[in-house]
Amino acid sequence: MNVIDDNNLLMRKVNCKLDILSRPDGSVLLSQGDTVVIAGVYGPIEVKTQKMLINKASVETFYRPKSGTPGIGDRLYESIIQNICETSLVSALYPRSSIVVIIQEMQNYGGIISCAVNACCFALLNSGIDMKFLVASASCALDDKGVFHLDPDKLLSDKAKANFVFVFDNIAKRIIASHTSGSFNLAQYEEALELCKKACDAIFDFYKTKMKNEIANKV
Amino acid sequence: MPATVGDFVVPGDVIADLNSLNGVTLTGPGLHSHEEHNCLLVTRAGTLCFKSPNIYWVEGLQKRYYPKKGDLVVGIVTKKAGNIMKVDIGSSELACLPLLAFEGATKKQKPDLQVGDVVYARLLSAHREMESELVCVDSYYKAGKLGPLSSDGFVMTINLNFVNRLLDFNCPLLHTLGKKYVFEVAIGMNGKVWINSHNVNDTLNLMIALLAAEQESIDNVTKVCRQLM
Structure with a gap:
Protein backbone atom coordinates (compact mmCIF):
# COMPACT_ATOMS: atom_id res chain seq x y z
CA MET A 1 0.00 0.00 0.00
CA ASN A 2 1.35 3.36 -0.94
CA VAL A 3 0.83 6.10 1.59
CA ILE A 4 1.32 8.95 -0.85
CA ASP A 5 -0.91 7.95 -3.79
CA ASP A 6 -4.26 7.41 -2.15
CA ASN A 7 -6.06 10.50 -0.93
CA ASN A 8 -7.55 8.66 2.07
CA LEU A 9 -4.09 7.71 3.17
CA LEU A 10 -2.53 11.16 3.37
CA MET A 11 -1.56 12.80 6.63
CA ARG A 12 -2.95 16.23 7.34
CA LYS A 13 -0.38 19.01 7.25
CA VAL A 14 1.86 19.05 10.31
CA ASN A 15 3.32 22.34 11.47
CA CYS A 16 5.13 23.45 14.57
CA LYS A 17 6.71 26.36 16.38
CA LEU A 18 9.32 25.67 19.04
CA ASP A 19 10.03 27.72 22.17
CA ILE A 20 6.78 29.65 22.07
CA LEU A 21 6.57 29.96 25.85
CA SER A 22 9.29 31.65 27.87
CA ARG A 23 8.91 30.02 31.28
CA PRO A 24 8.87 26.28 30.54
CA ASP A 25 12.16 24.51 29.73
CA GLY A 26 10.75 23.18 26.50
CA SER A 27 7.62 24.20 24.66
CA VAL A 28 6.03 23.70 21.29
CA LEU A 29 2.90 24.61 19.38
CA LEU A 30 2.01 21.72 17.11
CA SER A 31 -0.78 21.58 14.57
CA GLN A 32 -1.96 18.57 12.61
CA GLY A 33 -4.53 19.85 10.18
CA ASP A 34 -6.95 21.89 12.26
CA THR A 35 -6.06 20.15 15.51
CA VAL A 36 -3.72 22.33 17.55
CA VAL A 37 -2.07 21.78 20.95
CA ILE A 38 0.57 23.57 22.99
CA ALA A 39 2.91 21.41 25.07
CA GLY A 40 5.22 22.65 27.79
CA VAL A 41 7.83 20.70 29.74
CA TYR A 42 9.45 21.62 33.03
CA GLY A 43 12.21 19.46 34.32
CA PRO A 44 13.97 18.16 36.23
CA ILE A 45 12.42 20.34 38.95
CA GLU A 46 11.79 20.15 42.66
CA VAL A 47 9.27 17.52 43.72
CA LYS A 48 6.80 17.28 46.58
CA THR A 49 7.90 14.86 49.30
CA GLN A 50 4.87 12.56 48.80
CA LYS A 51 5.63 12.15 45.10
CA MET A 52 9.40 11.81 45.43
CA LEU A 53 10.89 8.59 44.07
CA ILE A 54 14.42 7.73 45.17
CA ASN A 55 15.39 5.72 42.12
CA LYS A 56 13.89 7.75 39.27
CA ALA A 57 12.18 10.96 38.33
CA SER A 58 8.44 11.17 38.83
CA VAL A 59 6.68 12.10 35.63
CA GLU A 60 3.55 14.22 35.95
CA THR A 61 1.31 15.06 33.03
CA PHE A 62 -1.54 17.51 32.86
CA TYR A 63 -4.00 17.76 30.02
CA ARG A 64 -5.98 21.00 29.91
CA PRO A 65 -9.08 21.17 27.70
CA LYS A 66 -10.04 24.31 25.79
CA SER A 67 -12.28 25.50 28.59
CA GLY A 68 -13.26 24.42 32.08
CA THR A 69 -11.57 21.85 34.29
CA PRO A 70 -10.30 18.48 33.00
CA GLY A 71 -12.99 15.79 32.84
CA ILE A 72 -12.84 11.99 32.76
CA GLY A 73 -11.95 11.87 29.07
CA ASP A 74 -9.11 14.31 29.64
CA ARG A 75 -7.83 12.13 32.49
CA LEU A 76 -7.67 9.23 30.04
CA TYR A 77 -5.49 11.28 27.67
CA GLU A 78 -3.36 12.27 30.65
CA SER A 79 -2.69 8.68 31.64
CA ILE A 80 -1.93 7.62 28.05
CA ILE A 81 0.57 10.46 27.68
CA GLN A 82 2.07 9.79 31.10
CA ASN A 83 2.72 6.12 30.23
CA ILE A 84 4.35 7.10 26.95
CA CYS A 85 6.55 9.73 28.62
CA GLU A 86 7.63 7.32 31.33
CA THR A 87 8.73 4.74 28.76
CA SER A 88 10.60 7.17 26.55
CA LEU A 89 12.44 9.17 29.23
CA VAL A 90 15.64 8.00 30.93
CA SER A 91 14.07 8.86 34.28
CA ALA A 92 16.76 6.98 36.24
CA LEU A 93 19.11 9.89 35.47
CA TYR A 94 17.04 12.32 37.52
CA PRO A 95 16.17 10.72 40.86
CA ARG A 96 14.38 12.79 43.51
CA SER A 97 13.06 15.26 40.99
CA SER A 98 10.06 15.54 38.77
CA ILE A 99 9.39 16.14 35.11
CA VAL A 100 6.15 17.96 34.42
CA VAL A 101 4.46 17.85 31.03
CA ILE A 102 1.53 20.14 30.38
CA ILE A 103 -0.62 19.80 27.29
CA GLN A 104 -3.04 22.60 26.43
CA GLU A 105 -5.66 21.74 23.85
CA MET A 106 -6.21 24.72 21.52
CA GLN A 107 -8.39 23.25 18.78
CA ASN A 108 -9.74 19.74 18.56
CA TYR A 109 -10.68 18.63 15.09
CA GLY A 110 -9.93 14.93 15.41
CA GLY A 111 -6.74 13.01 16.25
CA ILE A 112 -6.13 14.97 19.44
CA ILE A 113 -4.31 12.05 21.15
CA SER A 114 -1.84 11.68 18.29
CA CYS A 115 -1.28 15.40 18.17
CA ALA A 116 -0.76 15.59 21.94
CA VAL A 117 1.73 12.70 21.96
CA ASN A 118 3.73 14.21 19.11
CA ALA A 119 3.72 17.64 20.76
CA CYS A 120 4.82 16.09 24.03
CA CYS A 121 7.76 14.30 22.38
CA PHE A 122 8.73 17.52 20.62
CA ALA A 123 8.64 19.51 23.85
CA LEU A 124 10.77 16.90 25.64
CA LEU A 125 13.26 16.99 22.77
CA ASN A 126 13.32 20.79 22.94
CA SER A 127 13.92 20.83 26.70
CA GLY A 128 17.11 18.74 26.44
CA ILE A 129 15.96 15.99 28.82
CA ASP A 130 17.56 12.61 28.15
CA MET A 131 15.33 10.21 26.22
CA LYS A 132 15.85 6.57 25.28
CA PHE A 133 14.09 7.03 21.96
CA LEU A 134 11.67 9.34 20.18
CA VAL A 135 8.02 8.52 19.92
CA ALA A 136 5.59 9.39 17.13
CA SER A 137 1.91 8.77 16.96
CA ALA A 138 -0.50 8.35 14.07
CA SER A 139 -4.19 7.57 14.02
CA CYS A 140 -6.48 6.03 11.44
CA ALA A 141 -10.16 5.28 11.06
CA LEU A 142 -12.05 2.42 9.43
CA ASP A 143 -15.35 3.42 7.82
CA ASP A 144 -18.48 1.32 7.16
CA LYS A 145 -17.24 0.24 3.72
CA GLY A 146 -14.03 -1.14 5.18
CA VAL A 147 -11.87 1.70 3.83
CA PHE A 148 -9.03 3.08 5.94
CA HIS A 149 -8.55 6.81 6.44
CA LEU A 150 -5.19 7.91 7.79
CA ASP A 151 -5.19 10.79 10.27
CA PRO A 152 -8.99 11.32 10.14
CA ASP A 153 -10.60 14.63 11.04
CA LYS A 154 -13.47 14.84 13.50
CA LEU A 155 -16.23 14.17 10.95
CA LEU A 156 -14.58 11.01 9.68
CA SER A 157 -13.68 9.60 13.08
CA ASP A 158 -17.18 10.24 14.49
CA LYS A 159 -18.77 8.31 11.62
CA ALA A 160 -16.12 5.57 11.58
CA LYS A 161 -16.74 1.95 12.57
CA ALA A 162 -13.41 1.79 14.35
CA ASN A 163 -10.66 4.22 15.39
CA PHE A 164 -7.02 3.33 15.98
CA VAL A 165 -4.20 5.28 17.58
CA PHE A 166 -0.69 3.85 17.55
CA VAL A 167 2.55 5.13 19.03
CA PHE A 168 5.91 3.88 17.78
CA ASP A 169 9.53 4.37 18.77
CA ASN A 170 12.26 5.38 16.31
CA ILE A 171 14.71 2.52 16.92
CA ALA A 172 12.94 -0.53 15.53
CA LYS A 173 9.43 0.98 15.09
CA ARG A 174 8.15 -1.06 18.01
CA ILE A 175 4.69 -0.32 19.37
CA ILE A 176 4.82 1.86 22.48
CA ALA A 177 1.09 2.34 22.83
CA SER A 178 -2.05 1.24 21.03
CA HIS A 179 -5.49 2.68 21.68
CA THR A 180 -8.50 1.42 19.77
CA SER A 181 -12.27 1.85 19.82
CA GLY A 182 -15.09 0.32 17.78
CA SER A 183 -15.36 -3.09 16.13
CA PHE A 184 -12.79 -4.58 13.75
CA ASN A 185 -11.09 -7.92 13.08
CA LEU A 186 -7.46 -8.95 13.47
CA ALA A 187 -6.59 -8.46 9.80
CA GLN A 188 -7.96 -4.93 9.90
CA TYR A 189 -6.01 -4.20 13.08
CA GLU A 190 -2.80 -5.34 11.43
CA GLU A 191 -3.51 -3.32 8.33
CA ALA A 192 -4.13 -0.23 10.46
CA LEU A 193 -0.88 -0.92 12.31
CA GLU A 194 1.15 -1.05 9.11
CA LEU A 195 -0.53 2.07 7.79
CA CYS A 196 0.27 4.09 10.92
CA LYS A 197 3.81 2.73 11.06
CA LYS A 198 4.50 4.12 7.58
CA ALA A 199 2.94 7.46 8.50
CA CYS A 200 5.16 7.75 11.59
CA ASP A 201 8.33 7.76 9.47
CA ALA A 202 7.30 11.15 8.14
CA ILE A 203 6.84 12.46 11.69
CA PHE A 204 10.31 11.26 12.75
CA ASP A 205 11.80 13.06 9.75
CA PHE A 206 9.82 16.17 10.69
CA TYR A 207 11.22 16.06 14.26
CA LYS A 208 14.72 15.76 12.93
CA THR A 209 14.60 18.60 10.40
CA LYS A 210 12.89 21.00 12.81
CA MET A 211 15.29 20.29 15.66
CA LYS A 212 18.27 20.55 13.35
CA ASN A 213 17.21 24.07 12.32
CA GLU A 214 16.53 25.03 15.90
CA ILE A 215 19.91 23.83 17.15
CA ALA A 216 21.79 25.38 14.22
CA ASN A 217 20.36 28.75 15.27
CA LYS A 218 20.95 28.45 18.99
CA VAL A 219 24.21 26.58 19.60
CA MET B 1 22.37 3.24 10.44
CA PRO B 2 25.22 4.24 12.79
CA ALA B 3 25.81 7.97 13.18
CA THR B 4 29.21 9.51 12.53
CA VAL B 5 30.97 12.51 14.07
CA GLY B 6 29.54 15.85 12.96
CA ASP B 7 26.11 14.39 12.22
CA PHE B 8 22.91 15.69 13.70
CA VAL B 9 21.69 12.97 16.08
CA VAL B 10 18.42 12.40 17.92
CA PRO B 11 17.59 10.11 20.87
CA GLY B 12 17.59 6.48 19.79
CA ASP B 13 20.50 6.79 17.34
CA VAL B 14 23.46 4.47 17.85
CA ILE B 15 27.12 5.30 17.46
CA ALA B 16 29.32 2.34 16.52
CA ASP B 17 33.07 1.84 16.08
CA LEU B 18 34.19 4.07 18.91
CA ASN B 19 37.74 5.28 19.26
CA SER B 20 39.10 4.23 22.61
CA LEU B 21 42.36 4.63 24.48
CA ASN B 22 43.44 1.57 26.46
CA GLY B 23 39.87 0.29 26.19
CA VAL B 24 38.39 3.49 27.66
CA THR B 25 35.99 5.87 25.90
CA LEU B 26 34.93 9.07 27.64
CA THR B 27 31.37 10.21 27.09
CA GLY B 28 29.85 13.60 27.77
CA PRO B 29 26.22 14.71 28.01
CA GLY B 30 23.68 13.04 25.79
CA LEU B 31 25.43 9.68 25.42
CA HIS B 32 24.90 6.43 27.29
CA SER B 33 26.12 2.86 27.09
CA HIS B 34 24.37 0.56 24.66
CA GLU B 35 23.71 -3.18 25.03
CA GLU B 36 26.04 -3.96 22.17
CA HIS B 37 29.79 -3.89 22.61
CA ASN B 38 31.63 -0.75 21.52
CA CYS B 39 28.41 1.19 20.88
CA LEU B 40 26.80 4.25 22.44
CA LEU B 41 23.15 5.28 22.60
CA VAL B 42 22.27 8.92 21.96
CA THR B 43 19.79 10.40 24.45
CA ARG B 44 19.69 14.05 23.36
CA ALA B 45 19.20 15.88 20.12
CA GLY B 46 22.23 17.75 18.85
CA THR B 47 25.47 17.57 16.93
CA LEU B 48 27.75 14.66 17.68
CA CYS B 49 31.22 15.92 18.60
CA PHE B 50 34.50 14.10 19.08
CA LYS B 51 37.81 15.13 20.55
CA SER B 52 40.90 13.07 20.00
CA PRO B 53 41.71 10.48 21.25
CA ASN B 54 38.57 9.17 22.95
CA ILE B 55 36.05 11.85 24.01
CA TYR B 56 32.50 11.93 22.64
CA TRP B 57 29.63 14.26 23.45
CA VAL B 58 26.45 15.72 22.00
CA GLU B 59 26.19 19.47 21.59
CA GLY B 60 22.52 20.34 21.90
CA LEU B 61 19.98 22.48 23.67
CA GLN B 62 19.99 22.55 27.44
CA LYS B 63 17.48 24.61 29.36
CA ARG B 64 17.49 23.48 32.97
CA TYR B 65 20.81 23.52 34.84
CA TYR B 66 21.97 20.15 36.09
CA PRO B 67 24.75 20.42 38.72
CA LYS B 68 28.18 19.07 37.85
CA LYS B 69 31.12 18.71 40.18
CA GLY B 70 33.61 21.55 39.82
CA ASP B 71 31.24 23.99 38.09
CA SER B 150 28.38 42.95 45.98
CA SER B 151 24.72 43.86 46.20
CA ASP B 152 25.38 46.88 43.93
CA GLY B 153 25.57 44.48 41.01
CA PHE B 154 22.78 43.13 38.88
CA VAL B 155 21.88 39.46 38.41
CA MET B 156 20.32 38.23 35.19
CA THR B 157 19.57 34.80 33.82
CA ILE B 158 20.75 33.76 30.38
CA ASN B 159 20.50 30.65 28.25
CA LEU B 160 22.87 27.81 29.20
CA ASN B 161 24.05 27.51 25.60
CA PHE B 162 24.88 31.21 25.64
CA VAL B 163 26.98 30.74 28.80
CA ASN B 164 29.16 28.24 26.96
CA ARG B 165 29.49 30.68 24.07
CA LEU B 166 30.44 33.58 26.37
CA LEU B 167 33.05 31.51 28.17
CA ASP B 168 34.57 30.36 24.89
CA PHE B 169 38.11 31.67 24.68
CA ASN B 170 37.53 32.83 21.10
CA CYS B 171 34.36 34.79 21.89
CA PRO B 172 35.18 38.51 21.53
CA LEU B 173 32.00 39.83 23.18
CA LEU B 174 33.18 40.48 26.74
CA HIS B 175 36.48 41.80 25.47
CA THR B 176 34.70 44.26 23.18
CA LEU B 177 32.35 45.42 25.93
CA GLY B 178 35.40 45.90 28.14
CA LYS B 179 36.78 48.50 25.69
CA LYS B 180 33.77 50.74 26.21
CA TYR B 181 32.70 50.06 29.78
CA VAL B 182 34.56 49.38 33.00
CA PHE B 183 32.78 46.47 34.62
CA GLU B 184 33.03 43.33 36.68
CA VAL B 185 31.22 40.19 35.65
CA ALA B 186 30.70 36.75 37.21
CA ILE B 187 29.31 34.15 34.83
CA GLY B 188 27.88 31.04 36.45
CA MET B 189 27.63 27.77 34.57
CA ASN B 190 24.03 27.70 35.81
CA GLY B 191 23.03 30.58 33.55
CA LYS B 192 23.07 33.29 36.20
CA VAL B 193 25.25 36.28 35.44
CA TRP B 194 26.20 39.01 37.89
CA ILE B 195 27.32 42.36 36.43
CA ASN B 196 28.59 45.41 38.26
CA SER B 197 29.92 48.70 36.98
CA HIS B 198 30.41 52.28 38.19
CA ASN B 199 26.86 53.42 37.51
CA VAL B 200 23.44 51.89 36.98
CA ASN B 201 23.22 53.18 33.43
CA ASP B 202 26.30 51.25 32.34
CA THR B 203 25.07 48.09 34.07
CA LEU B 204 21.76 48.28 32.27
CA ASN B 205 23.48 48.89 28.94
CA LEU B 206 25.64 45.81 29.52
CA MET B 207 22.55 43.82 30.38
CA ILE B 208 20.86 44.89 27.16
CA ALA B 209 23.99 44.05 25.18
CA LEU B 210 24.07 40.52 26.61
CA LEU B 211 20.35 39.98 26.01
CA ALA B 212 20.74 41.15 22.43
CA ALA B 213 23.77 38.92 21.81
CA GLU B 214 21.89 35.91 23.22
CA GLN B 215 19.50 36.00 20.27
CA GLU B 216 22.23 36.34 17.66
CA SER B 217 24.41 33.66 16.11
CA ILE B 218 28.12 33.40 16.97
CA ASP B 219 29.16 34.66 13.55
CA ASN B 220 26.98 37.76 13.84
CA VAL B 221 28.30 38.58 17.31
CA THR B 222 31.89 38.19 16.12
CA LYS B 223 31.22 40.38 13.09
CA VAL B 224 29.66 43.19 15.14
CA CYS B 225 32.49 43.01 17.68
CA ARG B 226 35.10 43.26 14.91
CA GLN B 227 33.46 46.42 13.59
CA LEU B 228 33.53 48.04 17.04
CA MET B 229 37.09 47.08 17.93
Missing part, protein backbone atom coordinates in the same frame (compact mmCIF):
# COMPACT_ATOMS: atom_id res chain seq x y z
CA LEU B 72 31.49 27.64 39.07
CA VAL B 73 28.01 28.99 39.73
CA VAL B 74 26.28 32.19 40.78
CA GLY B 75 23.68 31.45 43.44
CA ILE B 76 21.16 33.35 45.53
CA VAL B 77 20.91 32.68 49.27
CA THR B 78 17.33 31.61 50.00
CA LYS B 79 17.49 30.11 53.50
CA LYS B 80 19.77 30.40 56.46
CA ALA B 81 19.79 27.92 59.32
CA GLY B 82 22.65 27.57 61.82
CA ASN B 83 25.91 27.05 60.05
CA ILE B 84 24.40 26.15 56.71
CA MET B 85 22.82 28.28 53.98
CA LYS B 86 20.59 27.02 51.18
CA VAL B 87 21.45 28.55 47.86
CA ASP B 88 19.31 28.63 44.73
CA ILE B 89 21.49 27.69 41.77
CA GLY B 90 18.63 27.01 39.36
CA SER B 91 18.76 23.23 39.61
CA SER B 92 16.01 20.90 40.81
CA GLU B 93 16.85 21.47 44.47
CA LEU B 94 18.63 24.04 46.60
CA ALA B 95 22.36 23.54 47.12
CA CYS B 96 23.89 23.85 50.59
CA LEU B 97 26.72 26.21 51.40
CA PRO B 98 28.30 25.89 54.87
CA LEU B 99 29.18 29.25 56.45
CA LEU B 100 32.56 27.77 57.35
CA ALA B 101 33.40 27.22 53.67
CA PHE B 102 34.62 30.83 53.28
CA GLU B 103 38.18 32.06 53.52
CA GLY B 104 39.13 32.84 57.10
CA ALA B 105 35.77 31.78 58.55
CA THR B 106 35.71 30.29 62.02
CA LYS B 107 32.85 29.28 64.30
CA LYS B 108 33.05 32.70 65.95
CA GLN B 109 33.72 34.77 62.91
CA LYS B 110 31.35 33.92 60.10
CA PRO B 111 30.74 35.88 56.90
CA ASP B 112 27.83 38.28 57.08
CA LEU B 113 25.40 36.95 54.49
CA GLN B 114 21.65 37.51 54.44
CA VAL B 115 18.81 35.92 52.52
CA GLY B 116 18.79 37.44 49.03
CA ASP B 117 22.55 37.92 48.81
CA VAL B 118 24.42 36.58 45.79
CA VAL B 119 27.46 34.32 46.00
CA TYR B 120 29.93 33.01 43.47
CA ALA B 121 30.82 29.47 44.46
CA ARG B 122 32.21 26.17 43.24
CA LEU B 123 30.31 22.88 43.36
CA LEU B 124 32.25 20.59 45.67
CA SER B 125 29.97 17.61 45.14
CA ALA B 126 27.07 17.00 42.81
CA HIS B 127 25.69 13.49 43.08
CA ARG B 128 22.23 12.98 41.70
CA GLU B 129 21.19 11.08 44.84
CA MET B 130 22.40 13.80 47.18
CA GLU B 131 21.99 17.49 47.76
CA SER B 132 24.75 19.37 45.97
CA GLU B 133 27.31 21.15 48.10
CA LEU B 134 28.96 24.49 47.40
CA VAL B 135 32.20 25.99 48.70
CA CYS B 136 33.68 29.45 48.42
CA VAL B 137 37.32 28.40 48.88
CA ASP B 138 39.75 26.39 46.79
CA SER B 139 41.68 23.37 48.03
CA TYR B 140 44.20 25.71 49.74
CA TYR B 141 41.41 27.44 51.72
CA LYS B 142 41.91 30.61 49.71
CA ALA B 143 38.93 32.50 48.32
CA GLY B 144 40.44 33.51 44.99
CA LYS B 145 37.58 35.00 42.97
CA LEU B 146 34.93 33.12 44.95
CA GLY B 147 32.77 34.53 47.73
CA PRO B 148 29.88 36.96 48.24
CA LEU B 149 29.13 39.30 45.34
